[in-house]
Amino acid sequence: QAATFHKVIMGLYDFLKECFSGFWDYETPKVMVVKNRTLGVIYRAVQFLVITYFIWYVFISQKAYQDSETHPDSSIYTLMKGTAVHGDDILDSVEYASPSEGGDVISTLLRRDITYDQKQGTCAEYYKVENANCSKDADCILGEVDFNGHGRRTGKCVQYYNHTFKTCEIQSWCPIEEYAVVREPALVEAINFTVFIRNYIHFPKFKDSLDPYCPNFRLGYIASQARESFSELCRTGGVIGVFINWDCNLDLNPSYCKPTYSFRRLDVRKDEDNSGYYYRFAKYYSKNGVESRTLIKAYGIRLDIIVHGQAGKFSPIPTIISSVTAMTSVGICTIICDWIMLTFIDKNEVYSDRKFDEVRKIASAFGWKIQSNICI
Amino acid sequence: QAATFHKVIMGLYDFLKECFSGFWDYETPKVMVVKNRTLGVIYRAVQFLVITYFIWYVFISQKAYQDSETHPDSSIYTLMKGTAVHGDDILDSVEYASPSEGGDVISTLLRRDITYDQKQGTCAEYYKVENANCSKDADCILGEVDFNGHGRRTGKCVQYYNHTFKTCEIQSWCPIEEYAVVREPALVEAINFTVFIRNYIHFPKFKDSLDPYCPNFRLGYIASQARESFSELCRTGGVIGVFINWDCNLDLNPSYCKPTYSFRRLDVRKDEDNSGYYYRFAKYYSKNGVESRTLIKAYGIRLDIIVHGQAGKFSPIPTIISSVTAMTSVGICTIICDWIMLTFIDKNEVYSDRKFDEVRKIASAFGWKIQSNICI
Amino acid sequence: QAATFHKVIMGLYDFLKECFSGFWDYETPKVMVVKNRTLGVIYRAVQFLVITYFIWYVFISQKAYQDSETHPDSSIYTLMKGTAVHGDDILDSVEYASPSEGGDVISTLLRRDITYDQKQGTCAEYYKVENANCSKDADCILGEVDFNGHGRRTGKCVQYYNHTFKTCEIQSWCPIEEYAVVREPALVEAINFTVFIRNYIHFPKFKDSLDPYCPNFRLGYIASQARESFSELCRTGGVIGVFINWDCNLDLNPSYCKPTYSFRRLDVRKDEDNSGYYYRFAKYYSKNGVESRTLIKAYGIRLDIIVHGQAGKFSPIPTIISSVTAMTSVGICTIICDWIMLTFIDKNEVYSDRKFDEVRKIASAFGWKIQSNICI
Secondary structure (H helix, E strand, C coil): CHHHHHHHHHHHHHHHHHHHCCCCCEEEECEEEEECHHHHHHHHHHHHHHHHHHHHHHHHHCCCCEEEECCCEEEEEEEEECCEEECCEEECHHHHEECCCCCCEEEEEEEEEEEEEEEEEEEECCCCCCCCECCCHHHCCCCCECCCCCCEEEEEEEECCCCCCEEEEEEEEECCHHHHCEECCCCHHHHHCEEEEEEEEEECCCCEEEEEECCEEEHHHHHHHCCCCHHHHHHHCEEEEEEEEEEEECCCCHHHCCCEEEEEECCCCCCHHHCCCEEEEEEEEEECCEEEEEEEEEEEEEEEEEEEEEEEEECHHHHHHHHHHHHHHHHHHHHHHHHHHHHHHCCCCHHHHHHEEEEECCCCCCCCCCCCCCCC | CHHHHHHHHHHHHHHHHHHHCCCCCEEEECEEEEECHHHHHHHHHHHHHHHHHHHHHHHHHCCCCEEEECCCEEEEEEEEECCEEECCEEECHHHHEECCCCCCEEEEEEEEEEEEEEEEEEEECCCCCCCCECCCHHHCCCCCECCCCCCEEEEEEEECCCCCCEEEEEEEEECCHHHHCEECCCCHHHHHCEEEEEEEEEECCCCEEEEEECCEEEHHHHHHHCCCCHHHHHHHCEEEEEEEEEEEECCCCHHHCCCEEEEEECCCCCCHHHCCCEEEEEEEEEECCEEEEEEEEEEEEEEEEEEEEEEEEECHHHHHHHHHHHHHHHHHHHHHHHHHHHHHHCCCCHHHHHHEEEEECCCCCCCCCCCCCCCC | CHHHHHHHHHHHHHHHHHHHCCCCCEEEECEEEEECHHHHHHHHHHHHHHHHHHHHHHHHHCCCCEEEECCCEEEEEEEEECCEEECCEEECHHHHEECCCCCCEEEEEEEEEEEEEEEEEEEECCCCCCCCECCCHHHCCCCCECCCCCCEEEEEEEECCCCCCEEEEEEEEECCHHHHCEECCCCHHHHHCEEEEEEEEEECCCCEEEEEECCEEEHHHHHHHCCCCHHHHHHHCEEEEEEEEEEEECCCCHHHCCCEEEEEECCCCCCHHHCCCEEEEEEEEEECCEEEEEEEEEEEEEEEEEEEEEEEEECHHHHHHHHHHHHHHHHHHHHHHHHHHHHHHCCCCHHHHHHEEEEECCCCCCCCCCCCCCCC
């Protein structure tokens, strides 16, 4: 038994020995050195271009040795300040700014179309609504609700407020906005309102928070930076983007990292109908037990605060990857120079003969060879 | 002195000459050409697969020659339209849509549970609240505030409104919602409400803005696209995502770039308790100097408008990087074919002998050689 | 004619035959095998390091075989719960939480500075406003609006409420907040308020939705996790980020994918003036036909719910790319070992002679050779 065991062990040993005989050999490609000055110059020139590109563009300009984070956590707090005189009334930020909580979208009203004292009831439909004009009750279908209208038709044809023509009567908030609206002049003093923006930013990958910046911007400054006329904005309203851009190199002191601010109008103006910015809201009152409301169509500026942030910090992984890519790319030089050498410079096929070692088929019969060495 | 100087210069010249003697040499790997048809076919086939993969998948399908931008600036403006008849009342968008400012989240109410005319005072606690049932004052602890209850206990045990049993009295907004609530029928006409969405988009990397698209969607259409029943939504409320997807090839005319819209419900339904969407708000009144409120529990649809954008434009850098990667990958063919050649085809080890040039150790003693040429 | 045609065809055939004669040849680099144990060990050691790095770090730790998605669609629904006793009043979530719609930003008020019963009228300006102190009417310029003041000066100098000194009279909401404000004590019971967070998440690339998680957090727990004192927050207000982090391996069962929650204060505290969180809003009343308002300056906690999500799933493309990169990087070993071999180990330049096959310029005259074979 001991002899058999010894034999098996020796057989296994021989097998493994043969397998690993080549394991510690070092293999390196054979290289042909061509002593041709033209080719050498071309080769070094291409190499120089590739290396320059990597060092200058990839490493210095693109900072490929840094790990980067492009989507930081961001939190915005905004606060509007300023007082405007409006006829006999004074408006403060509680009245013109909304929403009051001060997030990343804040709007201020610049002009109001006010419809006072609406109540649920019946009144004449707006004459521009389809099929609203009528001359007798039969023209108005009871219960019909027109999509662009203001309410449900009662089936009567009534005088259009203090005008001489008639329209269908509707059940609605009365009187209708189009008839009773009072157009207020624009809040020109809003040009001096300021908006305070506090932007907290944090790069989770680097666990780096940056001190928030808290600038105050005048609305007039914002409009002029967005190249918009403030009086035009007062007329139609508009959405303006406030772009905060943090571009930080965290290898330096984080205090060097300061945001830049830019402003751009975000509602298109090609097509007048879809431009501008307005919204409607109402103040509700209880008057002698009856609910009434003041409807306000507010034209204003909405500020959308949009934060871009990117930060980079040295990291070994991207450095290794970029270096490997750079070295690999240098190999491209050889491909280019080989092509030049073999195509344009080869004299009497000397280079070709030396570079290429041709091996012709020796065995005439072809078949799959069963490998004795299964280790490779 | 001149002679010494001359000597130094000449020495330096000789040194540099030797150093740079090989600098302009061109080095290229020596290659063995195997005239074996089987191997040639395998080699070309693998090469064809790799090249096809790169040309078709990487360059044509994935557009690896383009620089891409996946996080555009986006700004949303929404506006709800439509009129609903509700008993004797007419509801317009001011009353059912919130918030009024029209941002990327907008909700419309579909059903209201209204508690009219609540005032600060004392009344009976809801009987389902823990320990709220009582038979005598001693059962109620003065000053206790139950987390799921409505207020602070006064220590008295009182009749539960017009019922015969008793619960602890609390200081609260009275009467409590559970007792006094009036469940209104759903606003079925809301199926015809429309929401206007204006989506401005800008790709900062390419300084390309796109004309906003301003579609109007019916709520009924949105619900059916999200495969939800509108009447079910009226019952429980729900959050629906409106996904706007811009996929732009800026090498073409930007006007070809049109967004696609899709809709999906965002609140789960497996677990009934946590599904749906509702919120509470109140309208406040001053009645004879006493503040009172109408509490509204609103079930509704909240639309979350979520924008995805990606744009690509030709850029030399990614083109170079992808090309280099493609060329490098072609080298994989050689590895595969070498393995096949040496394992299966090698006849009498002819190929192996020619490919591998074995160099045995010549000097028996081993030691680090100090290089005379420190330039390499 | 047939003969000419035959000739042309034969010529073309010969031309193409020559062109493609080398097409099916297989080319492989010639390799020198160095039987040097030291070099072999170094080579294998470097190879081992590179392969270990790729297998362990790139494939196992970084999951390079997965396609990843880092910007999922997310939708947040929040709901505040709890009841607070405030003097004789009970506050419920309708009164302290805003906005009521429950999105990704929700705030609760903790302390109120209330100015009751303001009306449009004339009253004395706050004495700390620049140039507001006066002794005679001539000190006050009619129509002037100070930016930090409360309204437009009427040109009169009046007594400062029930004090003995005088300030300029202004047209404003009267009385001014600074004089008439009532500071309420903090809502200490708010520490037990809970916020319910429902976070829906969807990875569009993988078309994988995850069941929303619906935790309830106590405000006191949130403050302690953010390492803030609740009583300090009651005093100044603050913005706290609730970070929800989904890190999902979708190759496993999606039900294993659970979010983690962390909390961090987002308003800086270095610079006291810009810290904290407050906002102002008003409740409007109609009193005998005159509009009046209760102005509330609310200090509170604003919760910004910020979602991070990343998911990975096996995909052939990144697997191929990572494998190719790994194989390419193994080539770096050869560069390192070549340098060691040629610099430190080379005995009598034996290796160098065998590796490098030097080809000297043979033809003395140099010129561009016009290729007869245009196929290559």
